[in-house]
Structure formats: structure tokens, C-alpha cells
Amino acid sequence: MAEQDSDRSVSQTVRAQLRLRDLILSGDLRPGERISELQAVEATGASRTPVRMALVRLEEEGLLEAIPSGGFTVKGFSERDVLDSIELRGALEGLAARFAAERGVSSRDLEPLKGCLDEIDSLVQRDRISIEAFSSYVTLNARFHVLLTELSRSPSLIRQIDRASALPFASPSGFVMTQSELPQAHETLLIAQDQHRVVVDAIENREGARAEAIMREHARLASRNLRLVLKNKTHFDLLPGLALIRTAGD
Amino acid sequence: MAEQDSDRSVSQTVRAQLRLRDLILSGDLRPGERISELQAVEATGASRTPVRMALVRLEEEGLLEAIPSGGFTVKGFSERDVLDSIELRGALEGLAARFAAERGVSSRDLEPLKGCLDEIDSLVQRDRISIEAFSSYVTLNARFHVLLTELSRSPSLIRQIDRASALPFASPSGFVMTQSELPQAHETLLIAQDQHRVVVDAIENREGARAEAIMREHARLASRNLRLVLKNKTHFDLLPGLALIRTAGD
DNA sequence: TCCCGATATTATGTATACAATAATTCCATA
DNA sequence: TATGGAATTATTGTATACATAATATCGGGA
Secondary structure: OOOOOOOOOOOHHHHHHHHHHHHHHOOOOOOOOEEOHHHHHHHHOOOHHHHHHHHHHHHHHOOEEEOOOOOEEEOOOOHHHHHHHHHHHHHHHHHHHHHHHHHOOOHHHHHHHHHHHHHHHHHOOOOOOOHHHHHHHHHHHHHHHHHHHHHOOOHHHHHHHHHHOOOHHHOOOOOOOOHHHHHHHHHHHHHHHHHHHHHHHHHHOOOHHHHHHHHHHHHHHHHHHHHHHHHHOOOOOOOOOHHHOOOOOO | OOOOOOOOOOOHHHHHHHHHHHHHHOOOOOOOOEEOHHHHHHHHOOOHHHHHHHHHHHHHHOOEEEOOOOOEEEOOOOHHHHHHHHHHHHHHHHHHHHHHHHHOOOHHHHHHHHHHHHHHHHHOOOOOOOHHHHHHHHHHHHHHHHHHHHHOOOHHHHHHHHHHOOOHHHOOOOOOOOHHHHHHHHHHHHHHHHHHHHHHHHHHOOOHHHHHHHHHHHHHHHHHHHHHHHHHOOOOOOOOOHHHOOOOOO
């Protein structure tokens, strides 16, 4: 009762899932903390049934952990977990690139990808990038990765990549940056964009192994970058705020 | 009410999930077929709430597909899907092997793996294998793969491999064989076992790239074998009975 | 003071009633 | 006969009551 705001067209389940995910990612719910249904009901405004569904889905998503005796806790992630997830995504996207190359793609299929890259180019000036442009880059980069994944035309693989990218720090998103980190991001971004071009070229020329290798290297660039960013922080602020520490240059 | 059989210690949700999975994998529910809650309630004996939970979990597992307007259908898989899933698992297990090699494992960690391989060896005679021994092999092989995966000590990766193996045809299980296919299986099995040994050796010597390459090749052996088996069948009996057509030699 | 056990409380698992939406059927009309 | 629409039917989404199991609290005894 008492529907407050939000879109009424989506189900309570989805709304609850979205809201709870926000709560977790924003750090309002801390890792290890038990999340009771009643609490979730109060936070979301939905009743227990949709809340339970949302909790199950969030568990499958990897944000929650089931307690054997019942209920869920918020999952915590170590730096190693984050780095592994990036490497994992690299392996998966590498496979996607190889599939695309081996199975062949028409030049028509490649158009959107190239368009995406051209847009990125137009965003980046030779020696610097504005913070607004950087946020556009994050969007375009995500699109590029999605398009590339779909080129594999392998539903099972696409599905798996989606799931691996569900964890925000594992997704190819770029991080929220402070002004001071911008130069470093600019440099990384140039390398990343170069790799983007090479992958497309490899796929075009049906060089599967090369396409795969580059995508893996691409992920390593991301983890290298994350490590650099982390080194500058006094400590790794694990999960509260982890949503803000995404990986860049990828 | 009216609990008929089964274990009462597990929840209705889990029971329903198990039962429905059986129904799908055995082919009683055909691909594309819509599965209504009421129908599922009748089939499982549980009420709608646990049934709904089970359906959500089966969707996440990849056996069901959500209909936008609500409800679920049984997912169908093409031969390509199956082959891709095997290749995917190969990539994932390859990564696990590399992690294990790079991060180093104590000889104590390797013991159970080696024990597993020794048991397999004792099962296989030089020139043939009995059908009973083959079924033991399937179990031991699955254990080997689980142990290897765990050696990566990477929770995110282990989780992902579990999910990729949830689909029975993608899991390293070995197929139910007819007597006539046994000689071929024997041959494949010898190669597979050799690869098992090589992976362990590579991990022991911290040769990450080699360990990874072998595990990938290992998966290719599986898909090669599946293709061979499929060639002998008049048609690929997609999902009804797919549970029976698992891949061997891996 | 500490530990153990019984009781009370809270949380989750399950069942079911109700509401809203999607699907189907059937009839009327072109 | 085909088609469109309205009414009916079925199915899912949601809320909530009840049962059961886990957890916390409190009191008594060593």
C-alpha cells in the first residue's frame, strides 16, 4: 500500500531488486551485514513476496550470500576478487572476440562498432580529456563491449558475460574520477582505444587468436589501472563505495 | 499438506527445484513449452510460493527462459549452444589452471588431485574398459575437475565455473554410453587422462600458460568427442533426452 | 561470575486469498 | 467465411496470515 514514487509499470519485484541493489552498492548495507526481509520490506515498500524474489535474484547476481539457516548477508569483495573478476571478464570477452573472428562477421555487422569507436575518437583531444567527455566515454565504451560480445553470436557466451559483468566493478565501465586522476585516465584511454581498433581489425581479418589475445590484454590494462588507482588511496574501501571505484581504461 | 515422500529436511523450494529440473532434463517438459505455476504446483506438491522461487532459480540456472509478460518457458539448446558451452568451460577451467600455477600450490594441495588420477588409472585396463568402470570414471573425473577449479583459490572464478557447469551437457561428466561406443570412449579416455597428468605437472612447475593451454585442449577433446557421437545418431535429440547425451573423455 | 537451559521473540518458510493482467473464446457483423 | 471486439477464463503478481525454526534473552544453579 501507499505507492510512493517510481514507475508503476514495472513489477514490485524489479523495483525492490533495483532499490536493494542501490542500497548495497552505495554502501548503506555493509558487507557481512545480514539483510532481513522485514528490513527490506521497509526499505522498498513492497511486501514480502516480491522482496523475497528480489533477494533470490540478487543472490544469483552475486551481491548477496545465502545463509544456510536462512536469509542473506551482503557479500564482501577483496581486492583480489575484483582483480580476478576483471581477468575473468577478459577471458570471456577474448573468447567472444575469437568466436566473432572465426565465424566471420559482415562489414555491416562491424559498422556499429566502428561508429562507436569514431565517436570515442571525437571525444578525446590529443593531450587531454574533459571530465564530461570522460563520462561519455564510459557510456560509449560499455556499448562497444556489448556490441563486441554480441558479435560472437553465442547465446551461452553472451549470457555468461552478462552475468560476469553484473558485478559493477567487473563491468567495463570506467570509474568516477577526481580531477587529479584525469591525466592518467587520458593516457590509459588512448591505449585502450588503440586496442579497440586492433580487435576490430583482427575480427575483420578473421584472426581469431589475435582477437582473443588483444581482449585479454585489454582486461589486463584495466586491472593495471585499478591497481594504480588503489595505490593512491590510503585504503581500499571495500564495498561501501566500491561502486564508485570502478576500473578505467577498458 | 499431504507430504508424500522425499526428504523432509530440505525445503519445499529445493525439492521443487530438483523435481522440476528432473522434469526438464528428462524431457517430460519440452523446449519452448510454457510451464505454468499451477502445473508446477501439481507436479511438485509444493504450493505456489516455493514453486515460484524454484522457477526463478531455474531461470538463473539457464534451464528456463522468462516470458516478458510473465511466466517461463523451457529453454531449448542447439548443437552449437552445447559446443559453445563446452568451449566456454574450457576457457574458464583454463583460467583456473593458470591461476593455480601462477599462485603456486603446495604438494599437499595436489595430493587429492593425484589420488584422483591414480584411481582413474586403476580403473582403466590397457586395452579396454568395462561399462561399470566407465561410470566410476565419470564420477572421478568430475571430482578431478572440481578439485582443479578449487586450486585457483578464486571465489569469483569458482562461482562462474559452477554456473557454467550447471547445464548438464556443459559439465565434465561423460555420457551414458551404449556398449558399442565403449571402445571409442576408451581411446578418448586415455588421451584425457594424459592431459590430466600434464595439467597437474604444469601447475606443479608453475607453468601457467601451459596449464591453461592444456585445459583448453582438454575441452576441445570433449567437443570433438561429442561431435563424433552426434554423427552416429540419426538426429540430435534436442533437449528431451539431452541429459543423456553428455560429453565424454573430458 | 560464568555457564547452561528454558522461554520468549523474531525471522524465515509455506500456504492461500485477492487483484490485475494477459490470453482465449465466442458471438456479432461485414 | 473472415474479422473484430467484448466477455470470460486462466495465469501471474502481490499481500498477508500462519507455522516452524532460529536466535536472543533471562533466570537459575554451580
